[in-house]
Amino acid sequence: MIVVMKRGTTEESVQLMARRVEELGLKAHIIQGTERVVIAAIGDKRGSERDTLASYEEVEQVVPILAPYKVASREIKSEPTVIKVRDLVIGGGRIGVIAGPCSVESEEQIIDSAVKVKAAGATALRGGAFKPRTSPYSFQGMKEEGLKLLAAARDVTGLAVVTEVMTPHHVDLVAQYADVLQIGARNMQNYHLLEAVGKVRKPVLLKRGPSATMEEFLLAAEYILDQGNQEVILCERGIRTFETHTRFTLPLASVPYLKERTHLPIVVDPSHGTGIASLVAPMCTASVACGADGLIVEVHPDPKKAMSDASQTISPEGFAKAMDQCRIVATALGRQLG
């Protein structure tokens, strides 16, 4: 950490602050600038010391030097983590394709979806059984019955099943049926839930919260990793900005940015990221082009009849065309879709 003292701080205050730094278990190194004194606080602390030092009146700011995440970092593990479950491979040059309806609605709907997305190139099936909805008056999902239907669709197609778990006491239940546990954007900082899925030995797809910084996102992953579960898939699904023409703003630069800093694979969700069906295909292609390790896409046999997220859901035909474009780009760039 670098502690920047206010202009005009007395030598005595500087010495006092240096002592305080040493009391925190760090080594203090005083640097006399032309207008300010700064104290370099040396050590490997990444915690609340920053805040403590910042609270002194003589301190102008405290600048952290170390990133606060460790286990997720490339510095700890330089080779990329590759996730494999059934035919779904995410990372290491393979682009995993997770597709399916927003919600599981019926046996026919989910099996029809699974068959069609598989035919178009998907390697995993998505579908919500427990649905977090903004309004208490909206459809909340088929719950355990939905999980059973997902498993049935897996039996028919062999696709891996990705589905959301919303609360710690559902983790065991969902893990019985799912191949990959999804943590939704609203729950990115639901720490008890993160700890609970960290104890399971199934991959976790962690969605970025709509106002989460990269640090917060990686620290949320760190909660899971810290419990022993090393299979975390990061998912960029769009952030909340002043833009209203799309549902969220999809900041694709987070894909190459994250790949420089973490060994965990990164998947993009252009359905939530845009909220508009006609924008899903071009954003899939762009995601592949900038290095995404996977895609997660909302596809429904009859989008107009979808019980949730209808306006951002594409048809199996639209999905097949999007995957054709993605495959062309992936191949051209030396990677493999699916």
Added chain:
Amino acid sequence: MIVVMKRGTTEESVQLMARRVEELGLKAHIIQGTERVVIAAIGDKRGSERDTLASYEEVEQVVPILAPYKVASREIKSEPTVIKVRDLVIGGGRIGVIAGPCSVESEEQIIDSAVKVKAAGATALRGGAFKPRTSPYSFQGMKEEGLKLLAAARDVTGLAVVTEVMTPHHVDLVAQYADVLQIGARNMQNYHLLEAVGKVRKPVLLKRGPSATMEEFLLAAEYILDQGNQEVILCERGIRTFETHTRFTLPLASVPYLKERTHLPIVVDPSHGTGIASLVAPMCTASVACGADGLIVEVHPDPKKAMSDASQTISPEGFAKAMDQCRIVATALGRQLG
């Protein structure tokens, strides 16, 4: 809802869409504009119909007319809800003052805090026993032991206790000790938790999520109200914007805005809202001036030694001065602090 058709849509498509609107249980009313046809869809639906209609290719946009929240709305209950627990009164011209440390750290610290904030005018004590922390490596709170110390501080001072509950299976435990259950900003859309506190008969202080719209905030309150708990206190604690000079951006206009739309009381948290100790007092005064029903402020007997949020925590002396300013303004405007 108003369904705006794309320019050049055929009469046949308009008729088809009108039929689809009626199938959803709404009455369709076709209006021929000079450049567009719009269909007014009449009825009291507030649900997913919008999304369904928006998914049709011929539709340019669907504009909702009704706000999606009901029970929280002034239209359902015009007189303001007043919360009373021990000496804490929030609403109806009384400004509740909740103050105390970010975290409970020891018996001495919490009792000292309670005595001092009471002397300065607080009517409730805040203090975290279960602490949601961005990093898994930060102090996570004293847990049940912290709850017991809060209760001890209440025994000494008579102050009502406000403390956070983070996960559904802790609700009963926290409710044993707390007078008001706090839902943190990260959990504003943790629906299982909202439902769990909705079943308790204690007031709930619901913090706005850092990227929540007013609609999402009121719908989160609606989850609690819908379970039968009518005592919800809304808390504006700042939103995430491009501003980095403060920890969050404190949008005080949400106070009068919410008061026009909901009967629920609104409390402001200038500690998290700014993240900077020197800005807390002026933002307390401004909150009172624009009509807030309460304040929640981080105060620690020795801010520099606070184990969390040190840089936004003020001293008991600073708090006492801030409350003096607030009292002057409240009195001048015909309301009562504390």
Added chain:
Amino acid sequence: MIVVMKRGTTEESVQLMARRVEELGLKAHIIQGTERVVIAAIGDKRGSERDTLASYEEVEQVVPILAPYKVASREIKSEPTVIKVRDLVIGGGRIGVIAGPCSVESEEQIIDSAVKVKAAGATALRGGAFKPRTSPYSFQGMKEEGLKLLAAARDVTGLAVVTEVMTPHHVDLVAQYADVLQIGARNMQNYHLLEAVGKVRKPVLLKRGPSATMEEFLLAAEYILDQGNQEVILCERGIRTFETHTRFTLPLASVPYLKERTHLPIVVDPSHGTGIASLVAPMCTASVACGADGLIVEVHPDPKKAMSDASQTISPEGFAKAMDQCRIVATALGRQLG
């Protein structure tokens, strides 16, 4: 426009409002909903009537139906506008590549840059002669001398020259030397400047302001079009959001979104859009993949010695590699780079 009346508005108020709508030259159409009355105001006004109606106390909200831009719209001109200047072609399946240093610094630097970016596939040269800088103490550009050096670099390479004009009384001067006039992001709503370049018969590259909505962006283009200059190139260069790990957030979904609504071509600036050299290449590729009609990239013969924007500037070698990737993707998708 749709005028939504407040709940409980009297029949008399509704009739008064309908009359007011008609006084504005619109036709009023009253619709009785189950909870609200709405008035459809029919006509082709796109102006301040909305604000006027919104100011009545009985009105809850006024919803516009027509987009406020006209000439920029696909509805007015459905075929895409293609810009051609020397070898630079933007639109119609051709991807224009504009590259060069942030600032013109010397004859050697700009000619060296031009030769190298041309070799890597650029069809136009960028370089700032008049530099808008956040601080008055930063290098402000070589001004007219810089323009002359750009012209010299064009003489050597044949590349079209793209350079910024900052104020109306420089427009004639800059137009003497430049092939394309650039309006910077800070000046997107500098209306006198927009009008001035609207009177010139040279293409204008209009950068999106960092907090501009799509509507504001298209209306800024409309200012130029309205003066008779039909050659406007839109440039997405990133928006300001809460993200700080990149300089701006690059919202690539604006590319396909704009292409649905306007006939004007769209170019992406991944240098400003990310602010980080290592992210420029993947974002170039992603831009091509989602349909961009062009790229504008900061390239300097020796990025470390660049007098401005050094941290987001790439080397000629890095640029050549990025263009190779872009060419592969463009070709695979049936378009042509350069």
Added chain:
Amino acid sequence: MIVVMKRGTTEESVQLMARRVEELGLKAHIIQGTERVVIAAIGDKRGSERDTLASYEEVEQVVPILAPYKVASREIKSEPTVIKVRDLVIGGGRIGVIAGPCSVESEEQIIDSAVKVKAAGATALRGGAFKPRTSPYSFQGMKEEGLKLLAAARDVTGLAVVTEVMTPHHVDLVAQYADVLQIGARNMQNYHLLEAVGKVRKPVLLKRGPSATMEEFLLAAEYILDQGNQEVILCERGIRTFETHTRFTLPLASVPYLKERTHLPIVVDPSHGTGIASLVAPMCTASVACGADGLIVEVHPDPKKAMSDASQTISPEGFAKAMDQCRIVATALGRQLG
């Protein structure tokens, strides 16, 4: 500046970087941390050196220590700047009140406005003669005729006149009539305009751009100060965030934040800051409570007939009530309104 080297950088690279720092005219001070080496670059540079150093591959980040603005800073001038023009006093415990219509529309309208806002306590008259409008099809102001009407209203009432200037070649014209030159939010970084008003000897009211950081805002002021004009009034008028229930988000914490850092006075514009007439009065009161040196408010004799900004404009009666509340609060806090 603090230059943070990447983990694992060789001793040789560190030495090279230290040399590069010294070549920039700074003193290099190498600090060996436990995981990283950092180099403190000592000197009073505030310019592009940061960017240059950040462009080296071995550098992880460069952290500036000095704020980039000088003349605007409290460190250069600790006593607050007070602006006095006719009866308008801004700063030093006096709260200036600038009020009037968005646009000058007619002689009767502007004189009527002036008389009424003066009666309610205003000390200056606002009114747009040159109007920056998002759409080229909106009313653009009465131009010079409007300036003459403002002067006429000043003759009648004695109020100081505050009006916007949009482009450098209008500065002399506007300065003939106005007492205070306003720079609109869209032009906060129109540097030629800032320089032009910097050469005039009349106070300048500089509005914050909707996505400007505090640093950018103060550096824009610095452009004016740097030209010799020391009378700059900062105006917080709201920022663009994800919030859509208000036109902008009004971040009042910028008032006390700026007062800690700059000697320039700060005025708040709650009309643009909220965009909703009913929120203007509470936000005026809150602004006074948190220390604003002035207010600028849109008031029209008949808000429903205002030719621009009707939905955020209040009536003279509403304004008088708002000023009564503000006066009560100002007096209670030991300051003086008007």
